[in-house]
Structure formats: C-alpha cells, structure tokens
Amino acid sequence: MGPWGHAVNTTQTIGEVDFGPDALIDLDAHVHAFLDEHVKGIRPEPPPAPVRIFVMGAGEWRDSPAWPPPDAGSAVFHLSSGGQANSRFGDGRLVPAAVTADEPPDEWAHDPSRPVPFLTGANSAQIGGPDDYLGVEGRGDVLVFTSDPLTGPLEIIGPVRMIAHVATSAADTDITAKLVDVHPGGFAQRLCDGMVRLRYRDGFEAGQAVVPGEVYEVDIAMWDTCVRLPAGHRLRVEIASSAFPKYDVNLGTGGDMITETAGLTAVNRLWHTPSRPSRLILNQAPGRPSPGAPVG
Numbered sequence: 001m002g003p004w005g006h007a008v009n010t011t012q013t014i015g016e017v018d019f020g021p022d023a024l025i026d027l028d029a030h031v032h033a034f035l036d037e038h039v040k041g042i043r044p045e046p047p048p049a050p051v052r053i054f055v056m057g058a059g060e061w062r063d064s065p066a067w068p069p070p071d072a073g074s075a076v077f078h079l080s081s082g083g084q085a086n087s088r089f090g091d092g093r094l095v096p097a098a099v100t101a102d103e104p105p106d107e108w109a110h111d112p113s114r115p116v117p118f119l120t121g122a123n124s125a126q127i128g129g130p131d132d133y134l135g136v137e138g139r140g141d142v143l144v145f146t147s148d149p150l151t152g153p154l155e156i157i158g159p160v161r162m163i164a165h166v167a168t169s170a171a172d173t174d175i176t177a178k179l180v181d182v183h184p185g186g187f188a189q190r191l192c193d194g195m196v197r198l199r200y201r202d203g204f205e206a207g208q209a210v211v212p213g214e215v216y217e218v219d220i221a222m223w224d225t226c227v228r229l230p231a232g233h234r235l236r237v238e239i240a241s242s243a244f245p246k247y248d249v250n251l252g253t254g255g256d257m258i259t260e261t262a263g264l265t266a267v268n269r270l271w272h273t274p275s276r277p278s279r280l281i282l283n284q285a286p287g288r289p290s291p292g293a294p295v296g
Contacts, residue, residue, distance in 0.1 A: 001226070002054045005127055017130040017189065020059035055155070056130075057181075057228035068158030068224075068283045075284035077235065079145045079272045081106055085239075088137040088188075092145035094235055098277055105269040108141045110173060110241035110252070112263035116142055118246040119190070128246065133180055133238065134188040143239040143270060146182065154229045158283030160192050160222040164239065165276035167215045170266035171254025172199045176243045177220045179280070180236035181229055188236065194222035195247050199254065210254060215271060237280055241268055 002009060003019040012023035036042040049063035064070075077094050079085075083104030085092030092106070116139060119131040137144050162177035178193035196218045199207040210216075229235070242249055251263030272278045 001052070003056050005129060014129040015131055016187070019054070019056060022059055022061065023054060025061075053157075053226050055157070055226055055228055057230065058155075069285070071286050072157050072283040073286060075282055077147065077237075077280040077282075079237065079239075079270070079278040079280070081143075081145070081272065083107075085143040085145060085270075086140045087142060088134070088144045088146070090144060092143055094145040094147040094237055094280065098279075099272055099274060102273045105167075105271045106143050106239075107267060107269050108143060108240070110141060110170075110250070110266045110268055112242070112249045112251050112265070114141075115242035115244035115249045116176070116240045118243040120246070128190060128193075130189045130191075132187050133178070133190055134186055137188060137236075137238065139240075141240060145237045145239070147235040149184075149234050150229055150231050152231050154233075154235070155227070155285035156191075156229070156282050157226045157285050159224045160194075160283075161281045162194070162220040162222060162237065162239075162279070163281065164218050164220060164278045165215055165271040166198075166218060166268060167213055167271075168198065168210065168252075168266050168268045169212050170210070170252035170264060171212065172197065172210050172250055173252055173266045173268055174198070174241045174247065174250040175218055175220060175268075176238075176240045176247070177222055178238040178240075178243075179222055179225070179282075180238060181227065182234040182236050184232045191227060192223045192225045193238075193243065193246075194220045195243065196220050197250060215269075215276065217276075235280075239270055241266065 003023050009027045012019050051064040051067045054061055078098050080095050080099050081092045084090045085106040120128040160179055166175050174195055174197050176195045179191045181189040181191055198210045201218050252266040
C-alpha cells in the first residue's frame, strides 16, 4: 500500500504534499517476483512479508505480518464542546479523556441544495487526496473538533472509526466523518473519511425507518490510514451531513433516492456525554504518545 492515487506508483507528489523519493518503488520487480513464485514455482528467499506499507509523514516503507499490524494498540479520542462546535472557529475539542459531565449537543442544518464539498479532481470524485480542508471548515454546517498540539510524534496505522450519537429532524440524513492532520501553518490535510446513511445504519441489506428526534448510535467506518504526525501537529475530526460529489446528497425525505428531486433541510444533532460518548477510535503504533498539552 503506497501513497498514490489511481495512477499507481507514478508520482511522489499529490496536491501540495510531497511524500519523498522513497514513495516510488520498482513495481515491475515486485510483479516479476510474484509471477516467478506463482507461475514458475520459484519461491523467494527470504519470503517477503505479507504486508508492506508506506508510512506517510515518515517517508518510509514498513513490513508487517498482518494488517493492521498486530502490535498496534487501540486509541480513543472523545468529542467535546459547549454546544458550539460549528466550523473551525467554534469550541469543538478532541480530547484523550472521556467526557465526565453532560455537555449540550452540537446542532447543524443540512441544506441539500448547498452540500458540503468533497475536494477532489473532476475525474476521480470518489478518491480524493491529501487536500486542504481549511476553507471547508469555515462552514457552519461542519462540526470541527481539534486536539491540542502533539507533544511528540503520533503514528496512526490501521482502520479508523467514529462512534457518533446523532438525531435528525428529517426522515433520513447522512452523518459524515473526516480525520484531518492540521499542520502548524494551518494546512488541514485530509487523511481518511466515511459516511453512514441513517436508514442504513445497520447495513445495506434493508433500510430502516428513521424516527425524527430519536438518538441513534452509528458506527462510521472511515477507511484506513498509515501516517506519522510530528510534534506540533493536531488531530481534527469533521462531522457533517454531506460530502459532494463523493456521496450523493441526502434529500432528507426518506423516499426514493433515484427519482426524487426536491429535498428539505434537516436539523441534526450530535451528543457527547457520559451516557452518549461520541468518539474517534484508531490504531496507534506502540510507543507513540497521545495528544497532550500544547507545545511551547
């Protein structure tokens, strides 16, 4: 797994991020070795590791016996605010300790005629890259939760999940979650993201009714990443209800998503209390500190 777009192993740079000279490999050699083993029966000595991954931010390749690496531990970061986490100018915080007091829910309005954009090239709408979301995070319909600056390097390696406790005023809505690496200069680099459509909160086999005002716990798979964040960087989570054009826009009616064209504004809420702990779950490489006190 390398730091590439669909044009695999063709460039070490995507957007504004340069992953370093080691990002490009002799891919033909790997293909030839695979064919030698499986077509000619020539087994390599020593045998290669089952998994080889590129660590973004460190600019290095790493072998592993499995994915995610078996020595990676689970890390949990909790969402917290005073109920005003709207935009990066709000009071949303991403903290390592569980919330111990009841906090007011954060509220945002999803207008299907004005969806939150997913930044990407027109020819790869569902791919994206290490794009800068600082501008998007100025919107009031995007909740933003940011950690304190890291006091030491943090290595995130493996799948990323968000457990969110949410409610909507509509018959259906989407809950999107994005993990962002905030550089000291403000560059808000997308790492990975995911979405749950409430009517399919328990899977795509069958839709379920969404009761307006009822609080649901949703588990959002945000895909995987492998990155080392240096000291001074911050972790950030964005919560919204659209990411267009990566996902089709939820009209909020609960009706047919193919033929309907008219939508309605959904007022959505996110809870983060002791009984409803909305939280980020990720795999952390051993020996790497969690977000701590501000640096400097």
